[in-house]
Amino acid sequence: MKLTQNLYGTSLALLTDLYQITMAYGYWKSGLTEKQAVFNLFFRRNPFQGGFTIACGLEYVIDFLSNFRFTQDDIDYLATLKGNNGAPLFEKAFLEYLKEMKFDLDIEAIPEGTVVFPQEPLVRVKGSLIQGQLIETPLLNIINFQSLIATKSARMCIAAKGESVLEFGLRRAQGIDGGLAASRAAYIGGCTATSNVLAGKLFDIPVRGTHAHSWVMSFDTELDAFKAYAKAMPNNCVFLVDTYDTIEGVKNAIKVGKWLGEQGFKMAGIRLDSGDLAYLSIQARKLLDEAGFQDAAIVASNDLDEHIINSLKQQDAQITVWGIGTKLVTGNDQPALGGVYKIGAVKENDHWDYKVKLSEQAIKISNPGILQVRRFYTDNLCMADMIFDEENPPQGINTIIDPLDGTRRKNIDESIAHKDLLQPIFKKGQLVYQIPNIHQIRENAQKELNTLHSSILRFTNPHQYPVGLEKGLYDLKTHLIMKLRHLE
Amino acid sequence: MKLTQNLYGTSLALLTDLYQITMAYGYWKSGLTEKQAVFNLFFRRNPFQGGFTIACGLEYVIDFLSNFRFTQDDIDYLATLKGNNGAPLFEKAFLEYLKEMKFDLDIEAIPEGTVVFPQEPLVRVKGSLIQGQLIETPLLNIINFQSLIATKSARMCIAAKGESVLEFGLRRAQGIDGGLAASRAAYIGGCTATSNVLAGKLFDIPVRGTHAHSWVMSFDTELDAFKAYAKAMPNNCVFLVDTYDTIEGVKNAIKVGKWLGEQGFKMAGIRLDSGDLAYLSIQARKLLDEAGFQDAAIVASNDLDEHIINSLKQQDAQITVWGIGTKLVTGNDQPALGGVYKIGAVKENDHWDYKVKLSEQAIKISNPGILQVRRFYTDNLCMADMIFDEENPPQGINTIIDPLDGTRRKNIDESIAHKDLLQPIFKKGQLVYQIPNIHQIRENAQKELNTLHSSILRFTNPHQYPVGLEKGLYDLKTHLIMKLRHLE
Incomplete structure (x- = not known):
């Protein structure tokens, strides 16, 4: 599994606060190695x-x-650091010691x-x-963030009461592996899949995705867009219905869903990404049921979190799959777990x-x-x-x-x-x-x-x-x- | 500069939402390459x-x-993905097309x-x-986060009115490069240095750090700890004074500061990391000035943000350097910039x-x-x-x-x-x-x-x-x- 040094093409021994290295130097100089x-x-x-x-x-x-090991490159960098009198911060013998450290x-x-x-x-x-x-700083960095997101994910899944929660957050995540690690933690916390393909590849997490508004916009009409998509990917059809008018979008999805049925395929569902999700999901459910698509999922997204999911459930929203991005992968209302690392005893x-x-x-x-x-x-x-x-x-x-x-x-x-x-x-x-x-x-x-x-x-x-x-x-x-x- | 694929030891072509690839497939199948x-x-x-x-x-x-390019490994992974009928999601010829794409x-x-x-x-x-x-998703991921943090950093620096702001956030950052990219963006936004040594090495940012509470706790007394540190690193002395009792800590720092002076070195300053920073910084300034340490910096940290800096300034806090962690590198009150990427025209x-x-x-x-x-x-x-x-x-x-x-x-x-x-x-x-x-x-x-x-x-x-x-x-x-x- 590529997670840290093997994912990064570089040594991560310097992924720490400088004071950890100056303290290490202090212990070394004080004969306390x-x-x-x-x-x-x-x-x-x-x-x-x-x-x-x-x-x-x-x-x-x-x-x-x-x-964990210091490379020559790491050592060379540390040798360039200077104190407030312009002299090197670290003696060469200490840098040698770091390099040999196992x-x-x-x-x-x-x-x-x-x-x-x-x-x-x-x-x-x-x-x-x-x-x-x-190792204090990297341990805190890793555990604080992933525990935060696994917990947020669990809360979203509790709110969804057993319904599927998908993690869609990469575009708003904090950095590249802010996205990758969040996808991993969100899956562990209970999400069923991610949109993040690299997370899928690296961590063996199921991936999901169909099309965006841009797909619809790049065709003359929404119906043309849905038809073209259905022809291309008949086995992966969740139509995004709110590019222009949601209810019209559902009707267009139903038309193409019927065509898919004739070809021996099944429309997986529709997705709502704006507007009044409670009202629109109830209307969409009616239209889908009347047309014989009782099994079609209604995926909802748009700045959801556990509290909004709760509220939509209370309003009898007919949502069966929850797509959650920003508010899951950043922790939103609390973007950091305040984990600390303290000395318990010294020999x-x-x-x-x-x-x-x-x-x-x-x-x-x-x-x-x-x-x-x-x-x-x-x-x-x-x-x-x-x-x-x-x-x-x-x-x-x-x-x-x-x-x-x-x-x-x-x-x-x-x-x-x-x-x-x-x-x-x-x-x-x-x-x-x-x-x-x-x-x-x-x-x-x-x-x-x-x-x-x-x-x-x-x-x-x-x-x-x-x-x-x-x-x-x-x-x-x-x-x-x-x-x-x-x-x- | 190692930033993305060269920092990561792996192709990042799959660092995108699956729907980008299913849409690409749709365009390819529709003859719209x-x-x-x-x-x-x-x-x-x-x-x-x-x-x-x-x-x-x-x-x-x-x-x-x-x-940006798809490796054979990326292609092999995509070939494993399946639609809702169990058949592969992508045709081989499309995967070939991706692999050849420049x-x-x-x-x-x-x-x-x-x-x-x-x-x-x-x-x-x-x-x-x-x-x-x-490329939509990775562009949004990168620009959203770094613009967010550069902006937060600029706000902190505006509040600090020209005084130095140091970024200390790695332990609470969102993932490894949530920390690295945040250090870079914080520096661009105006911070003068970071505690993150790897960011210093990778991005040529000044790094700062001295010692933590654990240093003090691993000696019998605070005075012993300050002395040992001063002996080891006389050219990098900012004493953290609040492990046990802040005012006593300042007095101990002054004692060791005098010793440093006798050795021809200069105590750079002290750091406060808890308690009433306004009151304590004023008391500390008095003690330092009376002892002849008018130049010694007073560094403050502990969940600071632009609003707290503002408030401390209004209370005439005698803080000269601001150390900011969590609330800088996560964005805190807004952990994501909601950047989007929309089609403007199609030919x-x-x-x-x-x-x-x-x-x-x-x-x-x-x-x-x-x-x-x-x-x-x-x-x-x-x-x-x-x-x-x-x-x-x-x-x-x-x-x-x-x-x-x-x-x-x-x-x-x-x-x-x-x-x-x-x-x-x-x-x-x-x-x-x-x-x-x-x-x-x-x-x-x-x-x-x-x-x-x-x-x-x-x-x-x-x-x-x-x-x-x-x-x-x-x-x-x-x-x-x-x-x-x-x-x-």
């Missing part, structure tokens, strides 16, 4: 004011890390398609501080020294530890998640405490069915994970959504799924904060 | 409720088109960095209908048959013609733009008419200084344009912004710059609409 650390990648709020997030992007991360981190991660919640580590990185730092001699970053806002204080997430289930629905330190796993009864409100606690019996979400991906830089294919990931996402109570799935004021820190971890965090604030 | 058309690429509203847009992305477009269009475009307005063609494509169609025998696409909304009715934009200037400020049909250039007095309100008209004397904005880029597929370097493009953008009256630059209810259709073109468009609506 062997210093070990743990980083946890997590986000603080579900996107779109929703109740859940779909983890996505891990296969890209694996591809990126598997190919990726050897331990990485654990939550598989793609899994439902995840704020505060939970999606990726955990253990090993040299330097390498952990260098001092042979023990882990746990770390928190302070903030006046409780939500911005990071969690210390080598973190794992345990999910508990009752009746096949997940009921709570516990974040705990793998070096100090819980004993006996599990008490979880809301990291933002210490008075919200929950006791969970050990005997309740559960599973740990983070799985080993790399051990000392060696891939130990069996990468599922994209269809398996998509199925996994569907199954995962079925483990959520409907109150978590709703768009308005969704139920806040309980995620807590295991009591020992909570107490440790409190202690570290108090110590840093000189309160104990 | 030689059919000529003109397409105009334009947008309908300035982004961010602003008064202007900066055109950006042309160099990517040139790179894409210069490398890019040979005429392309005119407005240079990057130029200020542009709604309705104006940024790119004009003339030549075979098939090729014009195939019938030897004459151009002018085309419009109807809509119930006047703003969505396209403009017919082989369009050019003429900009008029008085006292070095631009005063109005005229969109006209190059095949029927205006004669005598220029009357321009608002396409959305026929009663808004303006007469412009021919003698007024003017220039035509679209320039030849490709002739019959051959590049005829001298591509400026990125620094020249950035300078061009600065000069262009200086041609705008301040009322157009403001964020709240900006003045609407007059853009009209030349009277002959307006009358032609009206005639075509009336004819299609069977009103004449």
Whole structure:
């Protein structure tokens, strides 16, 4: 699969913030090249004011890390950078060190398609501080965006209530692989196909498309245009009916649909791309049904999102396929998931020294530890998640405490069915994970959504799924904060 | 320069919507491979409720088109696609035709960095209908995103009133080249540097970066961390002071700044990344000044945008450098520019048959013609733009008419200084344009912004710059609409 360095014809080792390299240099100069650390990648709020997030992007991360190395070209570029006194920023010996560096981190991660919640580590990185730092930016770039879009896609599909949602966003996507990665994430989140042919080729996603307004405009009449299209592609006919007048367009589609039937083919449907989609789809359905095209799909597009789909459903719009572009591939109302990557612990001699970053806002204080997430289930629905330190796993009864409100606690019996979400991906830089294919990931996402109570799935004021820190971890965090604030 | 196919290690010919290829097939099957058309690429509203847009992305477009060809691999993939009867979607002879196809269009475009307005063609494509169609999606993808971000960047820089704006957005950008292209566009729009090292390498943009919270957390105390950093990189010291307590952090930075001075180096500044940036920057400035660090920069970051910069300026915040991430590289409040690509004319025998696409909304009715934009200037400020049909250039007095309100008209004397904005880029597929370097493009953008009256630059209810259709073109468009609506 071509995803990162193999898709790009260039090394991506420099796809990072400069401060990661200046810090790496700092550690190297300070003799701390062997210093070990743990980083946890997590986000603080579900996107779109929703109740859940779909983890996505891990296969890209694996591809990126598997190919992570500095080329001579990268080194030559770094050698040109200068500090504020005009001298080179980096010593040659450090650049040599970078060039010889081999990726050897331990990485654990939550598989793609899994439902995840704020505060939970999606990726955990253990090993040299330097390498952990260098990969921070690309990991955030990949996971933030793909998780955002997979979640948006899932929301669109929930609104469509099982009807097909097609992703049409390439022309408005943020850059070339802003489009490619969005097509992948949208498929994982539940879309049935994309218009993006390269995404289809690269990722094995079904592709869909028929014709645009320009096709109709380049013939003398709409009827001529539909006829010509039907002759050329009788097995792929969804007529776009709103170039001039939608209802007339439907009538022209019906005429050509009848001709197609006579030739032994089937008109797949029509598409509405403007106007009052509720009214027009109901009128179109009537006309199509009366003409014997009960099976013909009515595809609708035009700046749709989950809320407009909801509203159209409430108006009994007769739309059977939803084509969504801009508002899906950009995230629209929230174009970035605010994932962060924080140090959980640093090794001092042979023990882990746990770390928190302070903030006046409780939500911005990071969690210390080598973190794992345990999910508990009752009746096949997940009921709570516990974040705990793998070096100090819980004993006996599990008490979880809301990291933002210490008075919200929950006791969970050990005997309740559960599973740990983070799985080993790399051990000392060696891939130990069996990468599922994209269809398996998509199925996994569907199954995962079925483990959520409907109150978590709703768009308005969704139920806040309980995620807590295991009591020992909570107490440790409190202690570290108090110590840093000189309160104990 | 590696921008598209040379950056990606793969053919990007399939980076398009499937319907472009099914339409190409339709034209081919209908014997219309030689059919000529003109397409105009334009947008309908300035982004961010602003008064202007900066055109950006042309160099990517040139790179894409210069490398446009279908590989055997692309053809093999297309051969796998099937219609709704299970038969192949495309005949082999058509796939052969695609494989042999050589890019040979005429392309005119407005240079990057130029200020542009709604309705104006940024790119004009003339030549075979098939090729014009195939390149629609990638052209929109590239121009929409980069123009969006260059415009956002210009707005941030206007708010910063000449102070330096740094782009830090890679970790929250939409995909890998969502980050790369954003760094490029942000620089063109006015940013002085990026944190994105690969963008620095690929595009020759200055890069900046020092250290993160994690650096501070991986030492026992903040002071130890600052000292270690100063020893390692004495010529690149901007201390991040808010890991634990901002004011204490400033004091620690001052201590290490003094040490740096003793070593013959200069502390470049401090960075604030949380808390009340107005209050903290004023306190920090006092402490720094009292300690003799009047020259030390105060860099601020944390979810900034043009409105927050404005507000901080009004509060007399003592910030001298603005670090902006998420809200710059995603567009934030508007993550997509809604550019479209519409047929202006189709050749019938030897004459151009002018085309419009109807809509119930006047703003969505396209403009017919082989369009050019003429900009008029008085006292070095631009005063109005005229969109006209190059095949029927205006004669005598220029009357321009608002396409959305026929009663808004303006007469412009021919003698007024003017220039035509679209320039030849490709002739019959051959590049005829001298591509400026990125620094020249950035300078061009600065000069262009200086041609705008301040009322157009403001964020709240900006003045609407007059853009009209030349009277002959307006009358032609009206005639075509009336004819299609069977009103004449």
